[in-house]
Amino acid sequence: MSEALKRINPRRPFQVTAEGLKRIVLGVAGEAGASVHVAHRDATPKPLRLRGEPTGQHLVIAHADRGALTAHAHEAIAAAALLADAATAVTVLVFGDLSEKLAPFGADRVIVAAVGDGAHFDPDRELAVAAEQVARLAPRHIVMPDSAIGDGDLGRRLAARLGVSVATHVVELAPTGVAASWRGGAEMARRDLPRMLLLDPGTTDLALPFSGAGERVEIEVPPFPDSRYRDLGSPPVDSAQLGLEDADFIVSAGNGVADVPTLLALAKTFDAAIGASRVAVDDGRFARHQQVGATGKTVSASVYMAIGISGAVQHLQGIRAVRHVIAINTDASAPIAQRADLTIVDDAQAVMEQLLEATRGRNFAPGVTP
């Protein structure tokens, strides 16, 4: 009976095409389960949105954190690009060092105001720069992310300074107008497009059929001599006391982690909070409050190190807002590799030990000098 069944190896060698599709090529020999060749996706560049010389522009203003903008700020750029017609350029004014490209989000010109650390509180100086750029560029609309602090704060300062029409906490926008939720979500209020828009997160789809020109200029920012504010710095917070939701660096363990003490040591080195998959929680290695995912916590860390986690959809739901996912897994075709920005294919124990070895004696906690 059994010899009559034709067995197919489910992990036959496959290729990933430029479109991101898995292709099994018959007759190609290779190591079972390994992808033979990963072609780069998205090889064809998108067309430019702008046609010819622009006659006007929209301005987006945002703060950079560690060289990059938040997804929330990317949405503001995409929204400005979608609002713009073919003769309107999208200019982005960024405070702080920027190392990422903004053209994929629709930015035509990027003005980087080198104020050093974008997180430093110096509102008088930033407001002066922003107001000057608005006067110089005369933008049709000013779009900003309405983040809890930073952009939302600067946006309100700018609106008050310019005295322009403004809509804050915008939840829906279109070329015809905006909507904001009032009275804690009980009411929806609509109006025509104001000059200035502060957008809540999640208003705009980042998938654009076009690209911006992405020219970059750096501007010098003179210090503001008699600023009324002085940033006295941030006291270090003990990451171990932070909830997972608040953590910036999370080391997370799944079923592939057998040695919990090594993982805890690794988390301590990186000053990271500890997360776990449901399987690791269910079998008692971690506590329930450490579970990440659909039935656990939703996290928004900058770094999420997924060690021995397969990346089931229920788990991925919890890490949607994470900026950088690093996976360590013996299986290169685990779903987590589709989500991770860096996937290390190896035994978790070996890599964790080498990481500890390489960082021996170091501690990345703020305020601890190595």
Add this chain to the structure above:
Amino acid sequence: MTATARRIAVLAALGRNPVSGKARPNRDDLLALELARQLGGDLTLIHAGNPDEAALGDYFAYGASSLDLVPLADGGDVASALVTRLAGYDLILAGSRAEGGEGSGLVPYLVAETLGLPIVADVIAITLGDEATEVTQALAKGQRRRVRVTLPAVIAVYPKALVTPRYAYARRLAGRVTTYVAPAMEPVASPWHREAAKKRPVKFRAAETKSGHARMLSAIVAEARGGAVIAAGTPADKAQAILAYLRLHKLIDW
């Protein structure tokens, strides 16, 4: 604390109970009031709106002793009405958002701009000095920041500041309201139209001009957004690759 009594104003709006729709003190403004009470000093509550609103009395129950009221029709310019009563204060405290109407969080900024004062938002703690005040701001991800700001200043209180307003009925009876004349203002029609929130907001996205096949492809590509995969090398090399990645993106300080 300081020898001279500071003059502190708290901007108070009226909110609405989300279930019954009844007017009540604005939650965020109660936090500002409680923080102001803890500072001591000479405290006045300032409200612009309907003078006949009974819920204003609840602010007394939460510890205010006097209230300056500037009559204002519904939809009027709150910030302009408030500044008529705001001269001479050392510190002006406000909540982050009004829960009643627009709730834009703009009023403290407009007040600060009109009076030419500095403003710090998302504040959870205040220490008063002689010419400046030191405040602690709540940032994202549990971080805190301390800021020194010159006086007089406007302070907007963080909505989750750890203070608990307490209600006492006896205080409600003792409060005193002073009603001022309404400032002469041109009535302006609000550009906003309100409706009950029914549907989920619609995402702003590019108009779909692609063929069905191209749409399917882009849906698949959007899902497969994997990054670099490192399979070759010793575990030590791979550990270095992780550290290099973290350093490249400035995620660790090394």
